[in-house]
Amino acid sequence: MTDATLVLNAGSSSLKFALYPNEDGSPSPILHGKIAGIGNAPQFSARDAKGNTLPPDASMPLKPCAGHDELIPQLLDWLQSHQSGLTITAAGHRVVHGGRNHATPVRINQALLAELDLLVPLAPLHQPHNLAAIRAVAAVIPELPQVACFDTSFHRTQERLAQLIPLPRKMTEAGIIRYGFHGLSYDYIASTLPMHLGERAQGRVIVAHLGNGASLCAMNKRRSVATSMGFTALGGLMMGRRCGSIDPGVLLYLMDNQGMTTRDLEHLLYHESGLLGVSGVSNDMAVLQASDAPEAREAIELFCYRTAGELTSLATANGGLDAIVFTAGIGENCALVRSLICERLGWLGVELDPDANIRNATHISSTASKIEVLVIPTDEESVIARATYRLSSACT
Structure with missing residues (x-):
């Protein structure tokens, strides 16, 4: 039996996914893939660790105009049916906006979801779909630990001046500051720079x-x-x-x-x-x-x-x-x-x-x-996998 971490990166019209073995360090994915054309004509593709194409199950027709809430349950069924002997122990998600309070990945609960919902206007192309994926997984496997990894977190090390926008101070205190994004990509590149x-x-x-x-x-x-x-x-x-x-x-x-x-x-x-x-x-x-x-x-x-x-x-x-x-x-x-x-x-x-x-x-x-x-090629999924494994393991 192999334990694995599921990584999901949900966009408006696509869903990238990968399975990583539960290892601390820099594991390679067991498989990775993508569902493209969400909301119109979804198309499934996946490859194993050797690069071989993995076909979708014949019993898994992707409905036209299906959204994340329909496609993620199908994906979870496909993963379980095609990966015998493998147990998904946690799911990690790319979440574009974490606001000013989150400088590290966080275990997801209802209070966090409510907080992240308030940030949707700051990332309308990404945040709603990130959160939809989290809710879809929870609807199928409510007991599965889920972790949010934020694109904004990497930039919380900046000094105050780098984050300020020259607006009235009351607006700054209300959270109108420079957050920065693509932090998961930058996190990965930072980790590889010494080599x-x-x-x-x-x-x-x-x-x-x-x-x-x-x-x-x-x-x-x-x-x-x-x-x-x-x-x-x-x-x-x-x-x-x-x-x-x-x-x-x-x-x-x-x-x-x-x-x-x-x-x-x-x-x-x-x-x-x-x-x-x-x-x-x-x-x-x-x-x-x-x-x-x-x-x-x-x-x-x-x-x-x-x-x-x-x-x-x-x-x-x-x-x-x-x-x-x-x-x-x-x-x-x-x-x-x-x-x-x-x-x-x-x-x-x-x-x-x-x-x-x-x-x-x-x-x-x-x-x-x-x-x-x-x-240097980036690898945001591996950053999410490592953080999710560490955080979910610490909570068990």
């Missing part, structure tokens, strides 16, 4: 988590010093569909002169902007690179321009720069984006090795570069 940088891992490192959602984190001694995202996941860098930081006067203008409501603005900022809005082609960086449209190239260059500018701002907050790490979908796989960003950082002494960059090698800076530049 790649040795003693320099304790220095001034900026990690660029570049995907459909994108942010930067300045680290010192592998702890968060500053980050590009703020009160919500809208701030900072230009992203796939999100515009990133914007002059608030633009929003006032759109409301006063274009008749846009707050819901109109929400849709504009979360769904119609960023790479998609600028290019008019796609929010997918690979599609934009393959496009001949000049607007597609401009969108790529604007993404890199804004990222390089924000990176230098974080270097100031961090008192300098020793290394840059690229991670997440774009950061790990797009040599063009890395090159365009680093070209703008040449004045800092950043210089890439073109061949290493094209190969997506781990170390992509040249021998003459004053700043080490690396590409």
